[in-house]
Amino acid sequence: MSDNIPPQRVRFDTIQQFLCDTTTCTTVQGLPPRHQVCTIASARDEVFRLGSIVGQLCTSFLAVPYDGSDDSKSSVGNNEDIVALLGKIFLQLFTLSRVCGIDLRISVLKKMELNGRKYPVELCKGKSGKYTKYSEQTGITKTDGQSTVGTTLHDISFESTISDDGNMNNGDVAEEIDNTTTIEGVTLLLRQFAAERLWDRYHTPRNLALALMGEVGELAELFQWNGDITDDSAYEDRVHRRSTGLLALGWTEEQVDKVGQEIADVSIYLMRLADVCGASLGEVSLRLMN
Numbered sequence: 148m149s150d151n152i153p154p155q156r157v158r159f160d161t162i163q164q165f166l167c168d169t170t171t172c173t174t175v176q177g178l179p180p181r182h183q184v185c186t187i188a189s190a191r192d193e194v195f196r197l198g199s200i201v202g203q204l205c206t207s208f209l210a211v212p213y214d215g216s217d218d219s220k221s222s223v224g225n226n227e228d229i230v231a232l233l234g235k236i237f238l239q240l241f242t243l244s245r246v247c248g249i250d251l252r253i254s255v256l257k258k259m260e261l262n263g264r265k266y267p268v269e270l271c272k273g274k275s276g277k278y279t280k281y282s283e284q285t286g287i288t289k290t291d292g293q294s295t296v297g298t299t300l301h302d303i304s305f306e307s308t309i310s311d312d313g314n315m316n317n318g319d320v321a322e323e324i325d326n327t328t329t330i331e332g333v334t335l336l337l338r339q340f341a342a343e344r345l346w347d348r349y350h351t352p353r354n355l356a357l358a359l360m361g362e363v364g365e366l367a368e369l370f371q372w373n374g375d376i377t378d379d380s381a382y383e384d385r386v387h388r389r390s391t392g393l394l395a396l397g398w399t400e401e402q403v404d405k406v407g408q409e410i411a412d413v414s415i416y417l418m419r420l421a422d423v424c425g426a427s428l429g430e431v432s433l434r435l436m437n
Contacts, residue, residue, distance in 0.1 A: 155427075155429070155430055155433075156326075156329045156330075156331050156332075156429070157329060157330045157331070157429030157430065157432065157433055158328050158329050158330075159251065159252035159328060159329070159330060159333075160252075160328070161433075162237075162238065162241055162432055162436070163241055163245070163250075163251070163252075165436050166238065166241050166242055166245060167245065185246050185247065185248060185391070185392045185393065185395060185396065186375075186396070187370075187373050187374065187375060187376070187396060188375035188376070189246055190243070190246050190247055190370065190392075190393065191370050191373070191375060193239070193242055193243040193246050193247075194243065194366060194367055194370055196239055196242075196243075197236065197239045197240065197243055197363060197366075197413075198363055198367065200232060200235050200236050200239055201236060201359065201360055201363050203232055204229070204232045204233070204236065204356065204359075205356065205360060207226070207228060207229045207232060208229075208352075208353060208356050211223055211229075211352060211353060213353065214351035214352060214353045214354060215351070219351065219352050219353070220351075220352055220423060220424045220425065221424075221425070222352075223352050223420075223424035223426070224424035224425035224426045225425075230421075230426045230431050231431065231435065233417060233420065233421050233426060233428060233431060234428065234431035234432045234434070234435045235435065236413075236417055237414070237417060237428055237431075237432050238432055238435060238436070240410055240413060240414050240417070243410060244407075244410055245392075246392065247392045247393050247403065247406055247407075247410075248391035248392015248393055248394055248395070248403070249392065249393075249403065249406065249407045249410060251410065251411075251414065252327070252328070252333070253300065254407035254408065254410055254411040254414075255333060255411045255414050255415060256300065256303050256327055256333070257295040257298045257303065257407070257408075257411070258295065258407075258408050258411035258412065258415065259303075259305075259333075259336065259337070259340065259411075259415070260295070260298060260302065260303045261293070261295055261298070261408075262340070262415075263340070264285060264287060264292075265278035265281070265285060265287050266278055266281070266344060267281065267284070267285065268343050268344055270284060270285075271344055272343075272344050272345050273344070273345040273348075274344075275346070275349050293408075294401060294404055295404055295407070295408065296400050296401060296404045303327075305327070305336050305339075329429070330418070330428055330429035330432075331427075331429060333418065334418050334421070334422050334428065337415060337418055337419050337422065338419075338422055341419065350419055350423055351423070352420065352423060352424055355416055355419055355420040355423060356420060358416045359413055359416040359417055359420060362409060362412040362413045362416060363413055365409050365412070366406070366409035366410060366412075366413060369402075369405055369406055369409060393406065
């Protein structure tokens with residue numbers, strides 16, 4: 148993706164609505180039809196599918212030039228097979244979110260807001276350490292301050308703050324950053340987040356691919372000891388009370404929040420990887436759906 152806004156802007160809800168239409172799910176290249184009702188087994192199935200596609204991406208990255216090479220980014224962005232895998236991972240994240248009763252866009256925005264508090268610009272500029280290095284200043288530790296359950300969209304605001312040397316100081320970009328309904332808008336927010344902290348040096352293709360793979364592992368950890376059979380005696384009552392996804396299976400809000408955060412982490416690294424390599428995640432997703 149160049150620093151100019153792509154001509155086609157893709158809304159998150161466009162993809163979400165498409166995947167909710169089970170009659171069209173079969174037209175997505177390489178992705179099978181999906182379950183209508185969430186069970187723990189169906190949610191775990193979607194995690195397996197996500198891991199499978201990410202595994203294919205890792206295999207493809209064995210042929211990608213090492214980070215630091217002149218063509219490391221272009222070799223990813225110009226490789227149609229790799230770009231298609233990025234799109235398939237994105238669509239699979241939407242599907243997993245839907246099965247779990249999670250809104251992908253909102254989860255990503257809430258996690259970005261939390262990340263902003265975990266990684267203050269003035270503390271972590273140019274550094275690649277974990278957020279726990281700043282816990283004394285932020286108050287956010289491994290056990291405290293991590294929940295986004297109480298965070299609403301009204302609590303979240305993003306502004307264009309990159310100066311001329313960051314190539315993001317024109318009116319069109321500032322307007323798009325304000326539009327968090329589009330994949331392009333959120334991609335630019337993530338680009339800005341990294342640029343503010345001087346993280347571009349770390350956000351190389353292979354680094355980001357490994358980070359993405361690590362987050363998939365953390366997501367899998369949340370499902371690994373749950374088995375595939377759950378007590379559904381109270382399922383109908385929860386559905387009657389309009390609980391959906393994992394909540395309808397008796398998971399707590401905090402448990403579902405953790406799932407949403409891990410899905411968001413995978414999505415964030417995926418969007419950064421696509422952006423760094425010049426691939427339009429929204430446009431490739433549309434191609435796969437059509």
